[in-house]
Structures are given as C-alpha cells and as structure tokens.
Amino acid sequence: MAAHTDNAIVIKAPFDLVWQMTNDVESWPWLFSEYASAEILDRTGPTVRFRLTMHPDENGTSWSWVSERTPDRETATVQARRVEPGPFEYMNIRWTYTPEVGGVRMRWQQDFQMRPDAPVNDEAMAARINENSVTQMNRIRELVERAAAGVAERPAARVGPDLTGTNALVTGGTRGIGRGITVALARAGATVLACYRQDVDAADDLARELKQHGDDNAVLRADLSDPDEIDRLMAQVRERVGTLHTLVNNAGAISHIPFESLPVDEWHRVIDTTLTATFLLTQKALPLLPDGASVINLGSRVATVGIPLRAHYTAAKAGMVGLTRSLAKELGPRGIRVNVLAPGVIDGAGITAEKRAQYERLTSLGRLGQPDEVADVALFLASDMSRYVTGETIHVDGGI
Ligand SMILES: NC(=O)c1ccc[n+]([C@@H]2O[C@H](COP(=O)([O-])OP(=O)(O)OC[C@H]3O[C@@H](n4cnc5c(N)ncnc54)[C@H](OP(=O)(O)O)[C@@H]3O)[C@@H](O)[C@H]2O)c1
Secondary structure (H helix, E strand, O other): OOEEEEEEEEEOOOHHHHHHHHHOHHHHHHHOOOEEEEEEEEEEOOEEEEEEEEOOOOOOOOOEEEEEEEEEOOOOEEEEEEOOOOOEEEEEEEEEEEEEOOEEEEEEEEEEEEOOOOOOOHHHHHHHHHHHHHHHHHHHHHHHHHHHOOOOOOOOOOOOOOOOOOEEEEEOOOOHHHHHHHHHHHHOOOEEEEEEOOOHHHHHHHHHHHHOOOOOOEEEEOOOOOHHHHHHHHHHHHHHHOOOOEEEEOOOOOOOOOHHHOOHHHHHHHHHHHHHHHHHHHHHHHHHOOOOOEEEEEOOOHHHHOOOOOHHHHHHHHHHHHHHHHHHHHHHHHOOEEEEEEEOOEOOOOOOHHHHHHHHHHOOOOOOEOHHHHHHHHHHHHOHHHOOOOOOEEEEOOOO
16 A cells, blocks of 8 residues: 655745745754754755654654655755655655745645554554644744744754854865854854865755855865865965964864775875874964964864774874874964864764664764764854863763
C-alpha cells in the first residue's frame, strides 16, 4: 500500500517572501508550531540536510528525525524526503509554489507508506497529516502575511553578542563547522568574509545566505595550502574590509592512514593546510588586527588524547596549541587574544550510522555536537564577553 496527501493554501504575500521564509529551515521552530528545534547538519549545493525535533508528545517523547530538502527556485518546487524514515517505509514531500493574483498557492504533496510495525497504518497517518497540514499552513500563512505587512518579525532566537561594526574572516567557511561559525557571526552583525577551496555549489549557497545579513559579506576562493594564494586572499581582505576584528583559522585537512605507510607528501598536505596556513594567515593578518582583536584557531579534542591513523592530523592540531600559547604571549601586549576552539565529534556529512553510534557511546552527553554549538563558543571568543581569555584551549566535545 502507498498513501498520498495533497494540501494547499493561498498566502497573500510577495512570491520571494513566501519562498524565502518557508525555505529558511532554521526558522521552522517559529514558523511551525510542532517543531522544538531544527538543526542544520549539512548543505551540499542547494540541498540542506537537517534534524527536526518535535515538542514532546503526551507521553513525554520528543520525536526526532533527519530530513533533506532541495529547493529549485526556477521551477518553484522543493523536493524533500525523510532520510531517517522512522515509522515510515519512506516519506517524500513535494512543495509547489504557484503565483496567483495577490499571492502564492503553496502546496504540499506527501507520498508515504507506513512500516508494518508502525503504531498507525497508512490511512490513520494520512488523516493525521491532513489535519496537521491545515493547522501548520494556516499558521505559516498568518506569519508570512504579517511579515509582508511589516508587523511580524521573526523573534531573535536567543540573545547573543552584538558584533555590529566588526569584520571577520573565516577560513573554510562554506561547509561544516566553518559554515556554522560564518553564519553565526553574520547573524550577530559582523561583516564576514569566508574562504573555500573548491566546492563552488557550497560557496554559492553560503553567499546567498550571507546576502540576507548584509551586502558586504562575501565568499572568496583560496587554496590555503599555497602561500601565494594566502597572499592573494589577504590582499582581497585588506581591500574589502581594511581591519579584521575576528580571524577564524578553521580550514583543515585530514586523512586516515596507518603511520607505517604515511607518505611524506600527505604529512605535508595536512600540516600545510592546517598549521602552516594558520601561521601564514595570522602573520599576514597582523597589520589588520586592531586592539581587542580575537584570533580563533580550530583545534581538536584528539590533539591531546591521540587517535590511531591520524598522526599527521593530531600533530598539526597539537602544533596549533603551541602556536596559540606563544602568540597569546607575543600579541597580548597589543590587546590581541588568541585561543584554540577544540571540537569533539561534530555532526556532518559522511558519518556512517555505525560510527555515529560508536561516537555517541563515547560522549558523556550521548550525542554528537552540532556546528551551531561550536559556533556559539566562537561567538563568545569573538566578543567582549571573553575579553580576559587568551592562550586558552576550549573543548566543545560533549564530554568525550
Ligand atoms: N567535524 C569534526 O567533527 C571536527 C572535530 C574536531 C575538529 N574539527 C576541525 O574543525 C575544522 C572544520 O572541520 P569540518 O569537519 O567542519 O570541515 P569540512 O566540513 O570538511 O569543511 C572544510 C572547509 O574547509 C575548506 N578547505 C579545505 N581545505 C582547504 C584549503 N586547502 N584551502 C581553503 N579552504 C579549504 C573547505 O572548502 P571546500 O569544500 O571548497 O574544499 C570547507 O569549506 C577543521 O579544522 C577540523 O580539523 C572538526
């Protein structure tokens, strides 16, 4: 058996606003009444992968699953599916946006099948979806129409530092943790430049998101394993913003190779991209760093505990700690703070279910970290709230 639901509503608001608000997954806990949180796990091209967690049900259970959606602005459609189907055999959702006089018709078509052991069958789930779609669509219509009338702004999710008037550079800002930090800094009001090496789709996607926070934000290409490209990048940074209040040395390289067969080229690739690039970038950035600037170097929990097959990576990350300690002392008299932000295992693309379960068991909090949880600590280090913190390594690892 397969089931199908089809629901639609007309929202009286400009097309772009409807498209933008309903595709801003991070705002879904506000836009929908049923979600307690929406955590972005990965962005690859236009596709966003995210974990939705519902408010606890009557038994106190908070249902949570991973979904994926790919918006296509040209065809005004979104193809979505549950990556973790849970009680469903599968669940696919197609969103269609059709302009109408004075508004937009937003349509949700859901195709699914329940598992034989699911607590409800196809028919009951279809009834549930139909009822809930009316509730959610009405809420969304109301919020979007109020935003169109200028009377409803999405409330600030949390109070955080205000970085308005500051400039930041985040290396490797287009994916994973770097993207989380880039977006968090931009949301906090900073003008952010992010660099990447090769993934143009991820860069374009970030550029689109950054535009929402200010026209001066930009995404620049530079391969940091090449000192000439670092020079070129810093010349662009100088030209675009002149001063850098926050420098986040985030880009890094990793591979898994037994020590006995680790080629020297691979040793250099990892050390160059991680440690040498941090040295060169920070050195070239010095003339741009004002009194009170913050340098944040991404380290790793494994730098202090070690891990098999990653001798080159852990050596680079441990080197980051020494570099940071010395720079904190050397640059402290100029009021520049330098710290290491050392994540544990952070959720992202490429973690197998088996690895996830293994890491979850090792972590005190019983789950992987999210990029925004690392970004929150980066916000702290970028802001005045950490004005007396330097030379420090802050682990953000859920107690692994
Ligand atoms: N993820 C974790 O669990 C974890 C744990 C501990 C520490 N860390 C550290 O946190 C940092 C970010 O990790 P992540 O897992 O979020 O990384 P990621 O998802 O692999 O993203 C890496 C980013 O760095 C860029 N990049 C890679 N090599 C580059 C180069 N040579 N020049 C310029 N940019 C380059 C990539 O750009 P392209 O996509 O264009 O190549 C991308 O934007 C790294 O320093 C990592 O060692 C991560």
